Amino acid sequence: MIERGAIVVRGIQFQASHGASAEERRGTRRFEVNLEIEARDPIVKGGATDRLADTVDYLEICTLVIRVGTEATCHLVETVARRILDAVCDRHLGSQVIVEVHKLDPPCPGAPHSCGVRLVGRKDPLP
Numbered sequence: 001m002i003e004r005g006a007i008v009v010r011g012i013q014f015q016a017s018h019g020a021s022a023e024e025r026r027g028t029r030r031f032e033v034n035l036e037i038e039a040r041d042p043i044v045k046g047g048a049t050d051r052l053a054d055t056v057d058y059l060e061i062c063t064l065v066i067r068v069g070t071e072a073t074c075h076l077v078e079t080v081a082r083r084i085l086d087a088v089c090d091r092h093l094g095s096q097v098i099v100e101v102h103k104l105d106p107p108c109p110g111a112p113h114s115c116g117v118r119l120v121g122r123k124d125p126l127p
Contacts, residue, residue, distance in 0.1 A: 004038065005038070005039070005040055005043035006036045006038040006039070006043070007036070007037045007039060007042075007043065007055070007056040007058070007061070008034075008035070008036050009034070009036075009058055009065075010035075011032055011033075011034065012032065012033040012034075012035065012062050012066065013030060013031065013032050013033075013104075014030075014031055014033075014065075014066045014069045014070050015028040015029070015030055015031075015070070016028055016029065016031055016069055016070050016073070016080075017029075017073045018031065018073060018074045018075070018076075018077065018079075018080055018103070019075065019103075020075050020076065025073055025075075029104070029105070029106075030103075030104040030105070031069060031080070031101060031102065031104065032101075032102045032104055033065050033069065033099065033102075034098075034099075034102075035061060035065065035084075035088065035097070035098070035099055035100075036097070037056055037088065037092055037095050037096075038095055038096040038097075038098075039056055039092055039094075039095040042054065042055045042056050043055060043056075056092065060091075061088070064084075064088065064091065065084055065087075065088075068080075068083050068084050068087045069083075069084060069101075077101050077102075077103055077115070077116055077117050078117050078119075080101050081099050081100070081101040081116075081117045081118075081119045082119060084099050085097055085099045085119045085121045086123075089121050089122060089123035090123060093123055093124065093125040094122070094123075094124055094125055095122065096121075096122045097120070097121055097122065098118065098119070098120050099120075099121075100116055100117070100118045101116050101117055102114035102115065102116030103115050
């Protein structure tokens with residue numbers, strides 16, 4: 001019996017103009033998103049039926065993340081992560097969602113590979 005499971009999508013990349021400074025927002029930078037959707041019922045059902053319609057579709061998730069990540073410019077990575085989290089939670093009501101958004105090669109001393117944020121959320125269906 002499966003008690004818990006998650007759909008995991010790592011390394012979704014897109015180019016966008018997010019940044020705290022006007023200079024950062026003038027050009028584009030690369031961003032990377034890691035996502036987990038803890039969705040027991042779709043994972044169990046999809047595993048039993050072997051039908052894409054019965055589980056979480058990776059293509060749909062990647063398309064949603066890229067659309068949300070590129071449709072509007074934000075000053076903070078936190079805002080980008082929140083918008084992605086809200087969109088995925090709206091699509092998968094009742095599932096716990098973990099979103100990590102990383103700005104790759106940020107303009108920081110020490111040349112970090114990335115800087116980012118992780119958010120965890122859930123939106124329960126209306127009673």
